[in-house]
Amino acid sequence: MNGIRKAMLSAVCASMALAACGGGGGGSTPTGTVNVQMTDAPSCGFDHVYVTVSQVRINANSGAGDNDTGWTTITPATPQKVDLLALTNGVMSTLGQATLPAGQYQQVRLVLAQNQGNALANSVVVSGSTTEVALATPSATQSGLKIIRPFDVAANSTVDLVLDFNACKSVVQQGNGSYALKPVITATPTNVAGVIDGYVAPAQAGAAVYAEQNGKVVSGTLADGSGHFLFSTLVQSSTNGNYDIVIAQPNETTGIITSVPVVVGTTTHVSTASQPITLPASTMHSISGTVTASADASLRALQTVSGTAYEIGSANANLDTGAYTMNLPVAAPMVGPYSNALPIALTAVGVVAGQYTVEADAASGATQSSAVNITRGDQSSVNFSF
Numbered sequence: 589m590n591g592i593r594k595a596m597l598s599a600v601c602a603s604m605a606l607a608a609c610g611g612g613g614g615g616s617t618p619t620g621t622v623n624v625q626m627t628d629a630p631s632c633g634f635d636h637v638y639v640t641v642s643q644v645r646i647n648a649n650s651g652a653g654d655n656d657t658g659w660t661t662i663t664p665a666t667p668q669k670v671d672l673l674a675l676t677n678g679v680m681s682t683l684g685q686a687t688l689p690a691g692q693y694q695q696v697r698l699v700l701a702q703n704q705g706n707a708l709a710n711s712v713v714v715s716g717s718t719t720e721v722a723l724a725t726p727s728a729t730q731s732g733l734k735i736i737r738p739f740d741v742a743a744n745s746t747v748d749l750v751l752d753f754n755a756c757k758s759v760v761q762q763g764n765g766s767y768a769l770k771p772v773i774t775a776t777p778t779n780v781a782g783v784i785d786g787y788v789a790p791a792q793a794g795a796a797v798y799a800e801q802n803g804k805v806v807s808g809t810l811a812d813g814s815g816h817f818l819f820s821t822l823v824q825s826s827t828n829g830n831y832d833i834v835i836a837q838p839n840e841t842t843g844i845i846t847s848v849p850v851v852v853g854t855t856t857h858v859s860t861a862s863q864p865i866t867l868p869a870s871t872m873h874s875i876s877g878t879v880t881a882s883a884d885a886s887l888r889a890l891q892t893v894s895g896t897a898y899e900i901g902s903a904n905a906n907l908d909t910g911a912y913t914m915n916l917p918v919a920a921p922m923v924g925p926y927s928n929a930l931p932i933a934l935t936a937v938g939v940v941a942g943q944y945t946v947e948a949d950a951a952s953g954a955t956q957s958s959a960v961n962i963t964r965g966d967q968s969s970v971n972f973s974f
Contacts (some may be wrong), residue, residue: 618743622646622693623685624662626751627675628819632903633715637755639769640669640709643699644683644944645732646803648695648893654731662686667701667707670754676810678820684694690743696775697732698751700725712759712767723759727801730895737775748778749819752807753873756902757886763908764909771903774806776821782850785818786858787811788835788843789866795837799848801829815864825849830926833858834898841870842900842921844893849926849931849961856926863931870919873962877970881910884951885972889944893923897945905948917964918942948972 622645644662647723652658670681701709703722711720727733741747761767788795788811798808799819811817822831831850835843843865845858859865880884889901900921903915919957922934922943942963948956956972 593699599777602948602960608826609796618690618691619687620741620743621685621687622739622741623746624683625680625697625748626670626672626683626749626753627678627680630824631883632756632759633847634673634717634755634759635717636711636713636720638669638708638711638720639672639725639753640667640701641683641698642667642701643697643732644827645697645699646686646688646693647695648691648693650736650738653696660686660688667709672753675753675818676808677812677817678809683751685746688741690741691854692738692740694736694738695848696737696749696751698735698771698773698964699732700729702729707789710769715777715854721765721767724762726767726768733771733773733776734927735773736766739775739777746936750776750778750781752776754808756804756808757904758919760904761906763906773828776823778821778853780823781821781826782824782852782856783818783855784833784848785816785852785855786833786845787861787864788817788859789814790815790866792826792835792837797838798834798836798899799831801831803899805902806831810867814861816861822850824852831878831894832898834900835867836900836917837867838915839869839872839915841867841919841936842891843867844898844921844923845932846893846896846923850872857928857930858932860930865932865934867922868936870903870914871915873918873942874913874915874943874966874968875960875970876911876913876966876968877972878910879905879912879948879950879972880974881906881908882968883948883954883972883974885948885974887911887912887914888949889949890947891921891939891944892919893939897906899945914946916944916962946970948974950974 700789710723772825830847833845890897903912905912920936920939924934
């Protein structure tokens with residue numbers, strides 16, 4: 589897992605006041621406004637991940653097809669080429685807004701422009717390189733990337749809808765050195781969301797930080813140059829439960845803060861600049877192998893603490909060869925429960941160093957897992973057959 593800190597684009601933040609366009613007088617249908625923004629989780633092994641958005645489409649019917657009625661389309665004046673890796677730590681890129689009849693909406697589609705010749709609308713730049721490599725988007729340019737997420741638009745109001753694009757899990761390598769997009773996107777209306785923030789030690793700037801629920805990554809960000817990290821669009825705890833904050837960086841021990849609450853419109857602090865989270869060094873070893881290529885699988889490295897599994901690392905299997913590699917810390921993770929009395933103490937109590945469960949998740953929904961111990965070195969034949 590390579591969390592690499594990037595410069596931020598000039599972008600519109602979710603906290604900016606946006607004027608409502610909807611009305612409701614004179615017996616007409618009440619309307620409200622939806623403002624669509626995009627952010628990103630940290631990416632693995634890339635300096636840039638570019639996508640070019642040509643349209644955002646919204647429908648009240650979760651099952652609506654491409655040509656069905658009821659679509660509202662937001663079309664930027666010109667397609668927007670966005671570097672996803674610039675959209676971390678609360679930075680947003682505004683895609684546009686539209687007036688909608690008041691009510692509940694179920695489906696959002698993000699339509700991407702096509703790569704044409706040498707003009708790359710969608711591309712990646714591998715870390716250490718300066719060359720843009722085409723990012724294949726076989727279905728995205730046709731019907732759009734589908735996101736099923738109910739949200740309400742009230743009359744005479746504006747809803748900020750944030751599309752969280754997880755580039756790390758969305759970019760897949762192919763056998764010929766090219767890359768394809770396997771999108772992992774969530775949508776969150778900010779009117780049901782709150783904020784978690786904190787600090788790692790400045791020496792650990794660039795660390796990847798993840799908000800997880802039930803061992804699954806919900807959102808991710810990067811610690812900036814001062815060590816500050818922030819999640820700006822987490823759904824309130826009363827809806828889906830509390831969050832676990834996982835801090836990961838090469839050559840350092842993983843840090844986990846459990847059961848962090850989120851309240852709408854407020855910020856929950858897990859550490860401060862004067863009392864940052866400081867994690868000790870750790871040796872790193874790798875887990876690698878192959879998965880049946882046709883499975884189109886993703887891999888997760890999990891560690892279990894007091895009966896709860898946490899995702900520490902992840903990778904996508906090569907689409908053509910099925911090969912994958914994850915670099916992981918040997919040291920046992922440092923864990924502590926959330927408390928509003930800071931600092932939060934992190935310890936390695938009850939956790940065995942180097943013990944992981946590798947889970948392979950096929951596109952079909954099938955799952956396999958294998959226990960792996962990296963204490964004595966790299967483990968290179970952790971294979972899965974679907």
